[in-house]
Every structure is written in C-alpha cells, then in structure tokens.
Amino acid sequence: MDFNPCMKHKLIRKTVRMFAEAELGPIAYEIDRDARLPMEVIEKMRPLNYFGLQAPKIYGGAEIDSISYAITIEELSRVCAAVGLCVSVHNSVGLYPIERFGTEAQKKQFIPKLASGEYIGAFCLTEANAGSDAGGVETSAVRMGNHFIINGTKIFVTNGGICDLALIFAVTDLKNPRESASVFIVEKNTPGFSVGEIEDLCGMRANPVSSLFLEDCRVPENHLLGKVGGGLRIGLVALDTGRIGVAAQALGIAQAAFEASVKYSKERQQFNRPISSFQTIQNYLADMATEIDAARLLVYRACDLKDSGQPFGTEAAMAKLYCGSMASRVTNLAVQIHGGYGYSKEYDVERYFRDAKVTEIYEGTSEVQRMVISRAVLTKLT
C-alpha cells in the first residue's frame, strides 16, 4: 500500500492546476454570475484531451488511469466546479458507457468525436417522475422498421444546453419499464430533438443544465446502446463511474474552500490578532483538513479498485456519499470563518458553498448512496 503520489500523479495535478488557475481562475466569478459556460476555455481544453481523459488512445483519448482522472476533475473543480462538472459528466456518463457497451461501429463513430471534444456528451435519466427510481422512466421508444421513435422529456440534464450527443433512457414497453429500459445514442441534429430553457440554479451556474425534449425523434436502430432491456445495467455501471467524478468534484470544491479559509484566517484581525490564533477557528481548520484528507483517500481507493479490475461500486458510493456531505460541511465552515464576507459574493467561498450542495444530490442522492452501501453491507455480513 503506497500513500505517496507517484511522479505522474503529481505532474498531472500541477498541469491541470496551472491550466485551471490561468484560464478559469480569472473568470470563475463572472461566469457563475452570468450563468455562462466559457466556450473559449472549452475550446482550449479540447486539444489537451480533457474530453477524452480515459478513452482509449486508438479513439483519440488520453487513456489515463482513474486516479489521474479523479485528480483532473478535482483540480478543475477546485477553481471552477461548473467546468469540472461539464468534464466529469462528459467523460464518465457521456463517453464511458459507449466505450463499455457500444458495438465496434458505435465506438468508431462516436468516441473519436467525444474524445476530441468536438461532441460534448450528456446523460439523460431523470424525468419529472423518475430519478432515484430509474424504473419510473416514461420516455418511450417504439420500434418502426429499422428505427426507434422516441417521445418524452428529460429534465436537469447537465451539459444539456450545449450537448451534441445525449444518452437517452427510454422504455420500449410502458407496462414493463424495468425489463424494457434501454439506452439510445441521440445526436443533437436528430429531427425532433430540442433543448429547453436553461435552469436557473443555486450553484454550478456556469453549467447549462436544461431540459431536453424528444418529439417523434427518429433514431436508427444501430444507435441502441447494448440490448433492449439492458438500460438499467448500463445506468448502474455508468453511475458507478460517475460517482467517482462527483466525489472528485466535491473534493475539489472543499479543497478550495479550505485553502481560502486558511488564508483568510491568517489575514483577518480581531482583538488585535489574526483569527487563526483563536482555538475555535483552529478547531474548524483541523476538522476541515482531516475530513478532506479522509475523503481524498476514499476517492483514490475507489479509483485504485476500478483500475485493478475489482468491484468498486460500493466504494465509489462511499466516496460519493462522504465527499458530498464533507464538501457541504467544509464550505459551510468556510463561510462561517469568513463571517459576513463569506456571505457576500465578493468572496469565492460564497460560490463554493452553493456549488457544494448539489454533489449530495446528482448522480445518486446521498440517500441512494446509503441504499447501495447498506445493501452491500447487509449482503456481506450475517
């Protein structure tokens, strides 16, 4: 067991940090305020392989290991969580399911476009009446000759406003949603595919989260990912990987909030001394540092299991559960340490506080993570 980061992981962290601080740092406040995804930065990220992090090299990806992947998401999110989210979702639940479940033809057709960032990917499970319960999906796919006709509405789609390709969950038999859940690769230019209003959200505001509408959307049958009825399994596998990404986002946000708190506590003077000299603030900082460290170890363990080909679903759920709640606690303390300034948009911790909350919600709420973990615990122990 080696707890020291290797030279590659250190260099990946420095590389991503340098990019994020130079390109996203100066605009993070403004793009949150204006709810604008900075396409000018996305453009720069394309040739640097941010959109094909773990995709195979033969399809133009960087094929980095999972710890490198987590470090990349962590470092982007440390500076701008909304862009970290864009990259995480694109790679983990947009691209990866095609790599894992796609036919050779599908891989050849879609992965190079996704890995180069020419296409931005999205993953669409959530609907008005379906989310944690994937069995509640009402979007339908009806076979007509060698096509499927898809009808339905997807909501809260991360990257929705800019996606070029979406993985759509739909059922082929409304009476048997679980057995007939299937995933379709739908490109933006497919007739009947349209994007709804961009959501006005609490945090992660620079990410264009939106609804997607599918009205008699004609999708060729070779765009079916896996088999008819294989949708739930694809969803579960995709989300196992996605959870590592969300955990890494939460970790990055918490790290940023912690660093800001240490800096501020040394600068802010009260009673003629820096507030870092007060034991209460010291205790807060000690708790933040400890929780962030514990969270980081959980994330990297899940990554290590994944790379060594072992089951990692439970550990990814633990990492996501812990990192999400940890990020909320840490950013809450960061606002507290900053006092009135922390409640002002003048300081970044206000944004971190808003950004952190959703990591407890999307890609499986904390409640769902507990279901996943308890199921494993109850099965293993008698």
Add this chain to the structure above:
Amino acid sequence: MLKLVVCIKQVPLVSELPWDSRTGTLRRELAEGMINPACKHALEAALQLKQKHGGEIAVFTMGPPMAEEVLHEAQAMGTDRGILLTDRLMAGADTSITAFTLAKAILKECPDFDLVLCGCYTSDSETAQVGPQLVEELDVPGAANVHHIELIGKTLRMKRISDNFIETLEMELPGLVTITTQEFQPRYVPLKGLQDAFEGSDITRIGADDLGLDMGKLGTTASPTKILNVYSPTAKKKNIVLKGSAKKVVEELFDRFEDKIGGAIRKDLKVEKKYNE
C-alpha cells in the same frame, strides 16, 4: 536533421524557499518542483523550430533524482529524449561547474548538435550565467536574452532588446541562445502527452562515472564560488508625507522622484521638461 538541445532546470514551485541555513543552499527535497519559467520558453522556442524545420530535441537537466519530472513534462510537450544528470558528486555545483558538467554531457550524448537553447535565467538564483558559460565550454558562438529566432539554412537570425533598441544578430550554427520570457509563450501540456511520457519515456540517467569525471571536477568541491552566508534582507521603508496645495505637492513629488516616475512610464522626464519649457 536539425539537432536541438534544450537545457532546463527544475526550480521550487513555492515562493517561500526552504533554505538550509547551515550550508546556505536550497533544501530542494522539501519544495515541489516545476520547470523554470524561462526554460519553458526555451522549450517552446525549440518546439516551434522543430515544427517548422523538423528534427529532434534532446532535453538536459541536472539535479536530484526527482528532477526527472521536468524531463517527463518536456516530453509531454513534444520533445524527443531526456537526459538527467544526477549524482551526489554533482550536488552544490556553482554556475561554472554546472556549465562544465552540462557541456560534458551534451558532447557525450549529442555531439553533433546544431543549436543549444537555454532559459535566460532561473527564478531561484537569477544569475543568468549558465547559458553564457556553456558557450565557452562548448566553444561555439552564442547570444543571450534573445526573444526572436529564425533559422535560415545554417544561419540563426536573432533579435533581442538591449536598453531602448532592438538588436538583430546572426550567427552560424552550431551555437547557443538563451531565451527570454517575452515571446514563445509555452504551450499547455496535453494530458495524453503526460500519459505517453510516463508509459514509454526515453530518459537517460548520467552520473559522474559516465562522464569520466571524479569528485575533484564536480559539485561543491570543484566550485570556485563558496556561499558564505544566506539571509533574507529586511526592507527598510520610510514614509514621506508631502503637505501643501495639490500643485505644490505634485511638483515636489516630481522633483524628488523624477527618475523613478520616468523609469516607470519609460520616459526621460528631464528631456520632456526642457522641451515643454
């Protein structure tokens, strides 16, 4: 084929440098490293030459084993091979012994080089001496503080800012240039490049034995420069309060600080004043 050599140095990433107060040298093992900024511009200059004219780039660095990291980073940017000079005997070398050791390694590993590129100075010691000293050791023509280069056959045309004018210089290759940070903005490192650099990197490690050099020729022992003392200078600032009408205060300010204000706005205020009068 154009053969380019770039010498780079790993410098500490942090601004607060952990000094060893006893030896007066930097405790490099405590600081995270990075490629010295000017060296990164030299790398970019070499990469642009390679893109335009083809060829291959060999990167040399001297330092502790962890300095290998900068060779991986250079390879991720697009260089071809890395040579790490690392040996306890090489530690603590001053600029002249560093240049001497680097030259031995360059002549061993890349004897038919066309052009050596260095950063104009390093952010940790700022001597700007290793490049010019390498020129002497390699016995080739050289130019320091260059911001523009153009290769025409075997001639290198260069530009550099000297006081208030731009010099255009030419030299026949092989030669050496040191590159400033004005131009050649370094490219970002692609993540696939990093993955490749660690999967199949071409890095040669060289020690004192490989160069046929012994202790007497290397490191602290051979270095004529001895660091006697290292200390942080304490800044002594005295506040001056100018009083009176705005006009009087401004006039007095200019009288007292004419040179400094002129330097900041790059104008000779004495000349301007005469002209206005």
